[in-house]
Amino acid sequence: MNKVVYPKEVLDKMKEIVDNCMGDAAPYCEATCPMHTDVKTYVNLIGDGKGNEAIKVIREKLFLPGTLGRICAHPCEEKCKRGEMRNPMAIAALKRYAADNFDNEKNWDLNIESENGKKVAVIGAGPAGAQAALDLRKKGYKVTVFEKLPVVGGMMRVGIPEYRLPREVIDFEYSLLNKLGVEMKMGVEIGKDIAFDDIKKNYDAVVIAVGAHKGGLIPVEGSNLVGVTNAVDFLRDASLTHRVDGIGKRIAVIGGGNVAIDVARTARRIGVEEVHLVCLEDKAHMPAHTWEVEEAEEEGVVVHDAFGPDEILGADGKVSGFQVKKCVAIFDKEGKFNPQFDLDNKKVLNVDNVVFAVGQAVDNAFAGDKLETTRGGRFVVDPVTLQTKDAKVFVAGDASGRSVIAIEAMAEGRKAATSVDRYLNGKDMTIDRENEGSYETHLETTIKEDEQNLPRVKTKQLDPKERIKSFVEVDLGFNKEDALKEAARCLKCECKLCMKECVMLNDFCECPKDLFKGILETGEIDPKIPYSCNMCSQCTLACPKDFKMSDRFMEIRKKMIVANNGKSPMKGHSAIEMHQMLGFSKVFNTTVEDSREAKVKRVFIPGCSLPSYNPEAVGNILEYLQQKYPGTSAILKCCGKPTKALGQVDKFKERYGELQAEIDKLGATEVIVACQSCYLTISECSPNLKVRSLWEVLPEIGLPKEAIGVGKGSDITIAIHDSCPTRNKSSIHDGIRWAMNEMGYKVEEPPHTRENTRCCGFGGMVVPANPELALRIMKKRTDEVKSDYMVTYCAACRESMVKGGKKAVHILDLVFGGQYNSKREFPGLPGGPIKSWANRYKSKQEMKKRKK
Structure with a gap:
């Protein structure tokens, strides 16, 4: 076959699918997750009771599943589709469930690429640094992590209290770095124990991933008093020693975020009897998570919302109280932070300490003036590559000022590692980076009107009176029953509706975009693909964008025919060529005129499949039509649909022209068809003709007397299969059901x-091109039918239903064949091509008998 050349208008239609198909669009949760964890998959694996498979999916992206399952701010949940019903999935809790119950270090992926001889230094063992180290090590780099603290985890360890994140969880998950061969140098302070310049000199690249370990204060009178501290120092000391020197029995915490809540709740655990939390926002607008505020109040923390600091009172140089004032507005009319206070509404809190939880900064002193910095000590970096002005130095996490939560820091660590790898290999560091971190998916789904708003399953917690006595973990997580119940709420957001419906597409792609993108890139496609399409349009019915995939495949077929000198490139289609040759030969064709009513210009066309199956039914229905409509003529000739289905445009025009000539010769203005493909073909090609289905006509003239009530008393229920070519003709559907009711069958x-019928598997000339696929399509159709018995109004459909495992009849078998019941023998499969053509010839004779 010569190379197929597609015209621009065909390529443009393919490109429309490539540009707009949502089949590859990530679910909302996955796109929002900075690390792009396959949430939908692992949540549904949990729901199926497949915890081992779920943790494997999680670890494909996250090496800290147990940690993040506890402390992640889970932006994924904010975009969860169930959030539209105010009950988003408990994604983080499900991740923790999988980690706590199924994570086994024996199954961890310890594969690394070949050692490349290059060395990378990572400064900081927090989530950003650890992720960068992990990714680079797996690419074959020798990686050394320098950490100022004596423990791993960075701010995740010394900034998040142990009651939220047990330290053994961090240590267990961080052990992966050791297993992979990452060198960890703990308790080493850059700039003090080793110079930053020495690190740059001894390593091929450097990733700075230091956390924001400097706590901030705000200029409130009395902030220099003994007893005033910041959240960073407070939480670090509590984390490392379970105590904080200089803390009394009553403290005030300034701030409304999660860090402030952590300080307040930690204070209760180190023996502080009275904890006041002061924040500018009212409770409804506090930055902290609602549940964190509620849990803090359960533990005895007193929240003074909509109040701000006025003065820290002192005596003998120490804190003796804290005066606060009512906040009436936080932002001015321009939306700028500019708190306004009611100076007539103040109160004094009797406290020994004041802890500021109002911001953190990066200690960048180790770099000197070698790197450019900005507000809060953060380093200035290229937003795409995270590279500094020093080409071999990259920054991730808090140090770049571009991440706020742990999983964002990890995403930056991965981003930095990607840049380092490209930099050291001389590759472009900027291409294909649009979807790093959180991004907006192009997925568009809607919640079904009948979708039940199932409540979110909550994890169990320790009693508040017990939990403040120690740093034992507060949240107990999900048990199996609750995890499965929560996972079952997932809406499985995706747009692969066509893939769910179409057997053929699943054989060749993940989504239609894959197929057409390949053609646009290479100009080539395996002929088996377009010739495996049933042309049934079920994919289009399912597609939210109404993409007409069958039209695209037909365009490809047409071009392949041209490139192959007018022949189908599929060997199996030689049988179709033979069928068409015989179907238009005089041996198997005839025209029967009924001249009794010359003014009635009506012609009956039974098609090809019915005459090849049941000649007697063809003769009987023609005779009945002539009784009811005197002057009805008939034509036994193919409409050329098989030729058209192959993509043989010119040959189809020629062959259909023969049928049109016979119709014109009779002077007919109305056509009655028994074949649904004929209905569609003639309607499209002869718009001036009135085309009606036999099943639109019979309700007008009634069934033959012997057929009325014939099915009453039958012990079988017969499932109706509607033909897909006329899926949009409700009048035909109604006519079939009218006939079944008249005959009395259940x-x-x-x-x-x-209109939602499924293809029988015969359409599109797929059977000779891809018989194994055709059989699976037939089985898909019959498998959804409960009854062992089916009725069709297309003989080809009937054969498909038999091949699919059912006892099937054509509806004319029921009309003219007496009662069908469980004891009667059903027609079964035809006897092969010779038998079919013998029937076709016999149909010719049957029709000629009715010539008037």
């Missing part, structure tokens, strides 16, 4: 019926 409606 009927089953399959899940996909009428």
Whole structure:
């Protein structure tokens, strides 16, 4: 076959699918997760009771599942579709469930690429530094981590209290770095124990990932008194020693964020009897998580919301009280931070200490003036690459000022590692980086109207009276029953509706975008792909964008025919060529005129499949039509649909022209068809003709007397299969059901019926091109039918239903064949091509008998 050349208008339609198909769009949770964890997959694995598989999926992106399952701010939950019903999935808790119950270090991935001989230094063992070290080590770099603290985890360890994040969880998960061969140098302070310049000199690249370990104060009168401290120092001391020197029995914490809450709750655990939390915001607008505020209040923390600091009172150089004032506005009319206070509304808190939880800064002294810095001690970096003005130095996490929460810091660590790897290999560091970190997915889904708003399952917690006695973990996590119940709420957000419906697409792609993108890039496609399409349009029905994939495949077929000198490139289609040759030969064709009513210009066309299956039914229905509509003529000739389905445009025009010529010769203005493909083809190609289905006509003229009530008393229920070419003709669907009711048979409606019917597997000339696929499509259709018996109004569909495992009849079998019941033998499969053509010839004879 010569190379296929596609015109611009065809390529543009393919590009529309590539540009707008949502089949590859990430779920909202996955796109929002800075590390792009496959949330949907692992949540549903948990729901299926497959915890081992779930933790494997999580660890493909996260090496800290137990840690993040406890402390992640889970931005994914904020974008969860169930959030529209105010009950987002408990994603973090489910991650923790998988980690606590199924994470086994024996299953950790310890594979690394070949050693490349290059060395990278990472400064800081927090989440950003650890992630950078992990990714670089797995790429074959020798990685050394320098950490000022004696323990791993960085601010995640000394800034998040132990009652939220047990230290053994951190140590267990960080042990992966040791297993991979990352060198950890703990208790080493850069700038003091080793010069920053020496590190740059001895390593090929450096990643700075120091946390914001400097606590801030605000200029309040009395802030220099003994007893005033900051949240960073307070939490670090409590984390390392479970005590804080100089803390009395009553303290005030300034701030409304999660750090302030952590300080307040930690204070209760180190023996502080009275804890006051003062914040400018009212409770409804506090930056801290709502549940954190509630848990703090359960533990005895007194929240003074909508108040701000006025003066720290002192005696003998020490804190003796804290005066606060009512805050009436936080921002001015321009939206700038500019708190306004009611100076007539003040109160004094009797406290021994004041802890500021109002911001943190980075200690960048170790770098001297070698790197450019900005507000809060953060380093200035390229926003895409995280590279500093020193080409071999990169920054991630708090040190860049671009991350706020742990998982964002990890994403920056990964981003920095990617840049380092490209830098050391001389690759472009800027390309294909648009979706690093959180991004907006192009997925568009809606919640079904009948979707139940299931409540979010909550984890169990220790009693407040017990939990303030120690740093034992407060949240107990999910048990199995609760985890499965919560996981079952997932809406499985995705747009692969066409993939769920179409067997063929699943054989060749992850989504339609894959297929057409490949054609646009290479100009090539395996002929088996377009010729495996049933042309049933079920994908289009399912597609929110209404992409007409079958039209695209038909365009490809047409171009392949041209490139292959007018022939199909599929060997199996030689049978179709033979069918069409015989279907238009005089041996198997005839035209039967009924001249009794010359003014009635009506012609009956039974098609190809019915005459090849049941000649007697063809003759009987023609005779009945002539009785009711005197002057009805008939034509036994193919409409050329198989030729059209192959993509043979010119040959189809020629062959259809033969049928049109016969219709014109008779002077017919109305056509009655028994075949649904004929209905569609003639309607499209002869718009001036009135085209009606036999099943629109019979309700007008009634069934033959012997057919009325024939099915009453039958012990079988017959499922109706609607033909997909006329899926949009409700009048045909109605006519079939009218006939079944008139005959008295009990009927089953399959899940996909009428306009939503599924293809029988025969369409598009798929059977000779891809018989194994066709059989699976047939089975998909029959598997959804409960009854063992089916009725069709297309003989080809009937054969498909038999191949799919059902006892199937054509509806004319029921009309003219007497009662069908469980004891009667059903037609079964045809006897092969010779038998079919013998039937076709016999149909010719049957029709000629009715010539008037």
